[in-house]
Amino acid sequence: MQKDSNMPLWVFLAFSSIETRRGALILIWSSLLFTIYCIPWVIYYENPWIAKLFLIDDWEWFAMMVPMTLWYWLSMKWVDKKRGWNLAVNTEKTNIE
Template sequence: MQKDSDMPLWVFLAFSSIETRRGAMILIWSSFLFTIYCIPWAILYENPWLTRLFLIDDWEWFAMMVPMTVWYWLSMKWVDKNRGWNLATNTEKNSIE
């Protein structure tokens, strides 16, 4: 994604290498799924299978992943509202021709 003069830096940093809304949704969903994985399930449920499957045993990763996921989601909403995803693709196509 190319940075415009009206695009905030926090939006550009979130999607600097993502050109489509589909790519942004893949990033957000994978971040959300990893956030769910980062819940210390081994502490919450005393099950040996959960302890082997979920290796995280504290809340540090979860505390970091929640704001990152929210940041990606808010950045996508900003692009949806202010710029749109087609502009990024059209700008690239026009510069190639």
């Protein structure tokens, strides 16, 4: 995504290599799934399969993933409201030609 003068730095950093809304949604859903994975399920279930599948046993990763997922979601909402995704693709096509 190209940074223009009215785009905040936090939005640009979130989607600097993502050009489409679909790409942003894939990033947000993957972050959300990893956030759920980062819940320390081992603390709550004493099943040996859970211990082998879910290797995280503290809240550190979860505490990092929640604000990051929120950042991606807020950045997508900013682009939806203020700029739009078509502008990002059109600007790149214009620069190539």
